[in-house]
Amino acid sequence: MKTLVLVEHDGRAVRDATLSAVTAASRLGEVDLLVAGRGIEGVAQAAAKIAGVSTVFAADAESLAHQLPEALAPLVVALMATHDAFLAPATSEGRNVAPRVAALLDVAQISDVLSVEGERRFTRPIYAGAAVALVESADPKIVVTVRGTAFAKASREGGAGRIEPVEAAAAPAAPLSSFVSQALSDSSRPELTSAKVVVTGGRALGSAERFREVLEPLADRLKAAVGASRAAVDAGYAPNDYQVGQTGKVVAPEVYLAIGVSGAIQHLAGMKDSKVIVAINTDEEAPIFQIADIGLVADLFEAVPELTRKL
Numbered sequence: 686m687k688t689l690v691l692v693e694h695d696g697r698a699v700r701d702a703t704l705s706a707v708t709a710a711s712r713l714g715e716v717d718l719l720v721a722g723r724g725i726e727g728v729a730q731a732a733a734k735i736a737g738v739s740t741v742f743a744a745d746a747e748s749l750a751h752q753l754p755e756a757l758a759p760l761v762v763a764l765m766a767t768h769d770a771f772l773a774p775a776t777s778e779g780r781n782v783a784p785r786v787a788a789l790l791d792v793a794q795i796s797d798v799l800s801v802e803g804e805r806r807f808t809r810p811i812y813a814g815a816a817v818a819l820v821e822s823a824d825p826k827i828v829v830t831v832r833g834t835a836f837a838k839a840s841r842e843g844g845a846g847r848i849e850p851v852e853a854a855a856a857p858a859a860p861l862s863s864f865v866s867q868a869l870s871d872s873s874r875p876e877l878t879s880a881k882v883v884v885t886g887g888r889a890l891g892s893a894e895r896f897r898e899v900l901e902p903l904a905d906r907l908k909a910a911v912g913a914s915r916a917a918v919d920a921g922y923a924p925n926d927y928q929v930g931q932t933g934k935v936v937a938p939e940v941y942l943a944i945g946v947s948g949a950i951q952h953l954a955g956m957k958d959s960k961v962i963v964a965i966n967t968d969e970e971a972p973i974f975q976i977a978d979i980g981l982v983a984d985l986f987e988a989v990p991e992l993t994r995k996l
């Protein structure tokens with residue numbers, strides 16, 4: 686089986702999520718990559734070094750500068766004429782492109798796969814991760830998104846892929862979407878989905894100021910990424926891209942600290958595979974304690990500063 690993996694990048698480096706998708710693709714067969722964007726020569730060269738890669742298709746065009754899914758999808762579909770499966774990381778970018786590719790190919794998309802059980806068989810979470818389904822595709826082409834935390838990362842070194850330039854279709858006169866602007870959080874912290882330690886705050890923090898004042902010193906001390914429950918994000922205490930859970934990011938760090946988070950099933954869907962879960966909550970009946978390895982029944986406004994001082 687010939688597979689095509691979408692390379693996620695920021696114009697400079699290949700993102701870690703791609704490496705897990707490459708591992709998943711290698712279980713299906715030969716692995717080719719697609720690097721799309723503007724000025725992507727360096728990214729294509731880095732992609733060609735990823736272990737096990739055959740060909741890196743490099744599409745360098747103004748119309749792809751912001752990697753809008755509406756521009757990427759037709760390019761992927763053209764390359765699928767010579768590939769059997771398309772894999773994208775199950776990130777916001779991948780989740781944006783894959784359904785469009787599936788629709789254009791008139792096939793079903795299998796999302797968030799946890800394992801490859803055969804050429805056409807995958808497992809994926811259902812009911813917010815409360816159960817795992819084994820699914821089999823009967824479509825002529827396979828389109829899947831890959832949960833990064835479920836697969837080891839392919840090595841960034843050791844590959845000797847061949848770089849092949851490909852033409853992007855000319856941008857339509859009336860495109861479905863256009864790039865306006867982007868506001869990126871400027872953070873020196875590790876990326877949430879690949880951090881070894883994650884400190885997450887919930888609604889109990891009460892305000893954006895207290896969210897920062899209480900959690901950031903602890904995160905600094907632990908060199909951790911900061912996450913948030915959806916309630917904290919909806920209340921404006923933390924930006925959207927901090928959200929962990931079913932409709933946020935899926936993380937599986939070495940240590941996950943859930944602070945003032947109740948442990949709703951939709952939150953657990955995004956963090957329950959963490960190696961060690963630490964919970965601080967005033968309510969000893971809070972569901973988070975059912976999955977916590979270490980639980981502290983305490984007021985976070987006292988416990989977190991004390992913990993930070995003692996570390």
Ligand code: FAD
Pocket residue numbers: 886887888889913914915916917928929930931932933934944945946947948949950951952955965966967968971983984985986
């Ligand atoms: P709460 O449930 O209000 O919990 C706050 C906790 O803080 C309580 O347990 C309380 O005992 C504790 N507390 C209060 N004061 C203190 C104190 N001083 N010290 C210590 N502890 C204290 N949620 C997500 O997080 N991520 C998602 O991706 C997500 N997706 C969703 C998708 C759908 C379709 C739906 C319906 C819901 C989704 N939710 C998601 C929302 C989810 O159901 C919960 O509402 C949310 O996770 C609750 O956030 P929370 O734990 O911060 O708040």
